[in-house]
Amino acid sequence: MMADLYVGLVHYPVYNKNMDIIASSVTNLDIHDIARACRTYDVKKYYIIHPLDAQKELIKKIIGFWQTGYGYRYNPDRFEALNRVCWKNSLESVTEEIKAITEKNPYIVGTDAGTWPNMVSYGFLRAKLKDDRPILLLFGTGSGIEKQTMEKFDYILEPIYGREYNHLSVRSAVAIILDRILGETWWEK
Amino acid sequence: MMADLYVGLVHYPVYNKNMDIIASSVTNLDIHDIARACRTYDVKKYYIIHPLDAQKELIKKIIGFWQTGYGYRYNPDRFEALNRVCWKNSLESVTEEIKAITEKNPYIVGTDAGTWPNMVSYGFLRAKLKDDRPILLLFGTGSGIEKQTMEKFDYILEPIYGREYNHLSVRSAVAIILDRILGETWWEK
Numbered sequence: 044m045m046a047d048l049y050v051g052l053v054h055y056p057v058y059n060k061n062m063d064i065i066a067s068s069v070t071n072l073d074i075h076d077i078a079r080a081c082r083t084y085d086v087k088k089y090y091i092i093h094p095l096d097a098q099k100e101l102i103k104k105i106i107g108f109w110q111t112g113y114g115y116r117y118n119p120d121r122f123e124a125l126n127r128v129c130w131k132n133s134l135e136s137v138t139e140e141i142k143a144i145t146e147k148n149p150y151i152v153g154t155d156a157g158t159w160p161n162m163v164s165y166g167f168l169r170a171k172l173k174d175d176r177p178i179l180l181l182f183g184t185g186s187g188i189e190k191q192t193m194e195k196f197d198y199i200l201e202p203i204y205g206r207e208y209n210h211l212s213v214r215s216a217v218a219i220i221l222d223r224i225l226g227e228t229w230w231e232k
Numbered sequence: 233m234m235a236d237l238y239v240g241l242v243h244y245p246v247y248n249k250n251m252d253i254i255a256s257s258v259t260n261l262d263i264h265d266i267a268r269a270c271r272t273y274d275v276k277k278y279y280i281i282h283p284l285d286a287q288k289e290l291i292k293k294i295i296g297f298w299q300t301g302y303g304y305r306y307n308p309d310r311f312e313a314l315n316r317v318c319w320k321n322s323l324e325s326v327t328e329e330i331k332a333i334t335e336k337n338p339y340i341v342g343t344d345a346g347t348w349p350n351m352v353s354y355g356f357l358r359a360k361l362k363d364d365r366p367i368l369l370l371f372g373t374g375s376g377i378e379k380q381t382m383e384k385f386d387y388i389l390e391p392i393y394g395r396e397y398n399h400l401s402v403r404s405a406v407a408i409i410l411d412r413i414l415g416e417t418w419w420e421k
Contacts (some may be wrong), residue, residue, distance in 0.1 A: 085394075205274075207273075208271075215268065215269050219407050222394075222412070222413070224413065230417075
């Protein structure tokens, strides 16, 4: 038995480099790379969270290319990955959808390069996946999710430390974190 | 004491979808995302291996933007990451350079989604990093590095299994593999 994991990429409210609160742009590659990682680790849905309806149309256009005609024939695998991608206009509407799907209240888990009072380890989250509550794992774009929003989350996952300062793209961070919490236990071999 | 790790992204000889041997194109995002992962895990150099001189110019142009003027002022961190990126026209010239830098013969380690007779675990490679020989870790673009070339490598790293079929982009695979062999031992917490 494993709880269902959901991933959300937050485009609003996030900080820009000057720590202003903005809505960041959706990018083609964030959709593809993260969808493929979600497919690899059997994440149930990958939500792209952006307040503007126009971004919904862009996402539909990008996904549509791979789900019909030439794109589908060229790479049918991509269809499988992109099938899990879904636009929502707010964090609230994501949690509402997960509640409707699972009939359970999801744990909301943030990720960040900094440390927080409710910070938890990767081992803690691996164990939490054996609970019967779904988990919504959130990643920020830009310079990270706005502080007051972060403070409402149930847990914040420990940073990826690496060997030096963390320079990872959000795409690489998602891949590493999914591997740490859902990957095979390669260290036991 | 840790051995030096080098990463190479192989654009030739690789397979396309029809299993023809081709030289794949260099992409902007493979340069950036992998350079940032290499910087995070203190990889010494990130070699982009492509036989065409024209690709060298493209790489120099992309890197140059972030190393001077506007790009540098906008994001000085990126300079640090891209500083480790280096074009070479063949695998042989990469190993020659590593020999010249380290005065040692590097272990050549391939990565693949399939299994090989000389396949090794992540734990094996973590331990190998305590040897005094440098390691060159190679990733294929397209549909993977040509078989006869792979057969010459000292070791092939075990695949990333994930929970379903591996759909990862090469960028995500590099991030996960560097984390598994160079990341902090988060599973011991």
